[in-house]
Amino acid sequence: MSADTMGRDDVMPADRQVGLYSYDQVDRTFLRERIEQFRDQVARRVSGELTEDEFKPLRLMNGLYLQLHAYMLRVAVPYGTLASRQVRALARIAREFDRGYGHFTTRQNIQFNWIRLEDTPAALEVLAEADMHAIQTSGNCIRNVTSDEFAGAAVDELLDPRVHAEILRQWSTLHPEFTFLPRKFKIAISGSPQDRVAARFHDIGLIARPGPNGRPLFEVFVGGGLGRTPIVGTRLREDLQEEDLVAYLEAILRVYNEFGRRDNIYKARIKILVQALGANEFRQRVDAEFVAMDRARYRLEPALVQAIRDRFGVPAFRPEGNAPALLAQARENRTFDAWVRTNTHPHRAPGYISVVVSLKPDGGIPGDATADQLDLLADLAERFSFGELRVTHLQNVVLGHVRQEQLYELWQALSGAGLGTANIGFITDIVACPGLDYCALANARAIPIAQKLSSRFADLELQREIGALRINISGCINACGHHHAAHIGILGVDKRGEEAFQLTLGGSGEEDASIGQILGPAMSEDETVDAVARLVDFYLVRRDSGERFLDAYRRIGTAAFKDVVYAAA
Amino acid sequence: MPLLExxxxxxxxxxxxxxxxxxxTGSVIVPLSRLSEGLGRSMGDLGVVLPVDESISTLRDALPKLSVVVVIFPIFRDGRAFSQARALREHLHFTGEIRASGHVLPDQYEFLVRCGVTTVxxxxxxxxxxWERALHQFRVAMQPSVMNETPTGFGFRRFLPA
Known part of the structure; x- marks a missing residue:
């Protein structure tokens, strides 16, 4: 057995080039046992043995929410990576148990909005057959670990974060001590200085880089978040050693579990604890626990990391050949060229490129994909990207490793299925939560205003002229649409029984993280769309050469933008 | 109240x-407020109730003389006692009985045991x-615990006792 296949002899041939941890029989048995446990819980709920209050956290830990009209099942996509056979399983669930579509979320998961309670064990079976589950996609536990959608591909990446994301996924799965935390707990990990995971807006954000001895070092941020109290995370550690990664996270979670508030759901996230104690006191408590604990128990030995890495697929890249020249030739097609400019990302392997497939068509619902589109994406993943698909936290999908000379063919296939919109990073690449169309917590619908904005700015020439501009929409203050982290954020509120929208400006979820500032009173849906159009016009007039909307806003200041919105209203 | 082990x-x-x-003079479990009174007895085994908002270090000095520590779940979704139990084992090396009292569900049984709880x-x-079913629902766990279960030889995974 050669070194590169050691421990992978039972990996399905189709998965051998997919950048995802491959389950073995022990993992599969574990999932089966979990489904049996949930089947038993559903039965106990139906018999009345469990009250709804007792059943709720149990179903939540299986990803099952009760929404406005039906149950919603949220499926975990660890570090956003899917094998094509898993994408087909998702298509099957959309077809058999939902209304023919699924919705990709801002945490790289996918959710189905029309699930019947009695169907959930069967849906979980379909997932399990594809080595998937819905464990810890909700509830007050450690949620799905998110990562960079260009992991293992991006030219700017220093270290592929997916192996450590998988280690954290395993460690946190049904963790005996951290399954009844004060509140939910979200971890993101990146291996690039270009923060594409919003590390500073997570309960724990990790930025990995190679250390001097070749072993990874981690920058650790804690207590960032959006929601009602948006806070940029505090850096706890500059250079945490790989062997201490799990021990240190244990220490953070222990401090949070002991001291996090439990008297008020809105004050229960770790960010509130970090703010209340102050960064220094919080760090001291974590360090005290870290020093006192049995670190050997949690030590990440190189052999352990390697064993996990060995179960990851590795794409067999071919030599560059004349791929760049063929791509350059194809780009004489102007429409194709425009799509390449916006919807691709540079790849580290010569001859390859990463493709972002927009799930934001003109007037569409951000992040929605039909069962047919999912099946097509599975086909395209197999034809063009080693059988792998990734989900982005901006509700698009990525084909990570595409041959440059095949890009034109891929683009044609995508365009034929309504998946060829050339708008990544533009004003119509909108992030939106499900809002009041589905969600029991929402104050306003997020989808219709997203669709109106998408139609209003549908002209691609205009979008290119405007350039990089992020609009995020949340249907309530819980901020699942990450409105605070957008250049233009839109927050749905209830204004005397009517749906209304507040604007926030100047947010960013990237390495220059900042929290958008509320501009002024809420407006109606149509007024808000008009106000966004005026903001854009103002920016186009006032910007310096090459200046992004965000930079222009930071330079010019809030007052002038506020006038634009309210003076004319 | 029935007791499970x-x-x-x-x-x-x-x-x-x-x-x-x-x-x-018998085996008695006292509230924390009566711990010194209990320690002052000349005979009889002693246990104590650890309030959920109390640090385990309160018990550091008394622990060698205690046979039972009761940890409290005011409601099943308040998970602080999981940390208290684990810390009693890991930090204070307590080897006596840790008893879970209050509102707990069978679905939490394995978690309790893996945090060092012995009786419920x-x-x-x-x-x-x-409860018995819940305890044996899973054959493996995905992370180490203070119970030092046998590693499966892969990653952090552990075999749970049958």
Missing amino acids: NGHLVADRWNYATNGQPLG EVPENADVSA
Whole structure:
């Protein structure tokens, strides 16, 4: 057995080039046992043995929410990576148990909005057959670990974060001590200085880089978040050693579990604890626990990391050949060229490129994909990207490793299925939560205003002229649409029984993280769309050469933008 | 209240101290406020109730003389006692009985055991078979615990005792 296949002899041939941890029989048995446990819980709920209050956290830990009209099942996509056979399983669930579509979320998961309670064990079976589950996609536990959608591909990446994301996924799965935390707990990990995971807006954000001895070092941020109290995370550690990664996270979670508030759901996230104690006191408590604990128990030995890495697929890249020249030739097609400019990302392997497939068509619902589109994406993943698909936290999908000379063919296939919109990073690449169309917590619908904005700015020439501009929409203050982290954020509120929208400006979820500032009173849906159009016009007039909307806003200041919105209203 | 150990009902040889009554000479579990009184007895085994908002370090000095520590779940979704139990084992090396009391669900049984809890007080009408089932639902766990289960030889995974 050669070194590169050691421990992978039972990996399905189709998965051998997919950048995802491959389950073995022990993992599969574990999932089966979990489904049996949930089947038993559903039965106990139906018999009345469990009250709804007792059943709720149990179903939540299986990803099952009760929404406005039906149950919603949220499926975990660890570090956003899917094998094509898993994408087909998702298509099957959309077809058999939902209304023919699924919705990709801002945490790289996918959710189905029309699930019947009695169907959930069967849906979980379909997932399990594809080595998937819905464990810890909700509830007050450690949620799905998110990562960079260009992991293992991006030219700017220093270290592929997916192996450590998988280690954290395993460690946190049904963790005996951290399954009844004060509140939910979200971890993101990146291996690039270009923060594409919003590390500073997570309960724990990790930025990995190679250390001097070749072993990874981690920058650790804690207590960032959006929601009602948006806070940029505090850096706890500059250079945490790989062997201490799990021990240190244990220490953070222990401090949070002991001291996090439990008297008020809105004050229960770790960010509130970090703010209340102050960064220094919080760090001291974590360090005290870290020093006192049995670190050997949690030590990440190189052999352990390697064993996990060995179960990851590795794409067999071919030599560059004349791929760049063929791509350059194809780009004489102007429409194709425009799509390449916006919807691709540079790849580290010569001859390859990463493709972002927009799930934001003109007037569409951000992040929605039909069962047919999912099946097509599975086909395209197999034809063009080693059988792998990734989900982005901006509700698009990525084909990570595409041959440059095949890009034109891929683009044609995508365009034929309504998946060829050339708008990544533009004003119509909108992030939106499900809002009041589905969600029991929402104050306003997020989808219709997203669709109106998408139609209003549908002209691609205009979008290119405007350039990089992020609009995020949340249907309530819980901020699942990450409105605070957008250049233009839109927050749905209830204004005397009517749906209304507040604007926030100047947010960013990237390495220059900042929290958008509320501009002024809420407006109606149509007024808000008009106000966004005026903001854009103002920016186009006032910007310096090459200046992004965000930079222009930071330079010019809030007052002038506020006038634009309210003076004319 | 029925007491479970290893998924089975066991006889409870302990009594909780009654408010305003002397502790007597038998095996008694006292509230933290009466710990020194309990420690002052010349005979009888002693246990204590650790309030959920109390640090385990409160018990550091007394622990060698304690046979039982009771941890409290005010409601099943308040998970602080998981950390208290684990810390009693890991930091104070307590080897006596850790008893879970309050509102706990069978679905939490494995978590309790893996955090070092040995006995669980369950309601009078509890379906004991559900608890026993819950304890043996899973054959593996995905992370180490203070119980030092046998590694599966891969990653952090551990075999749970049958």
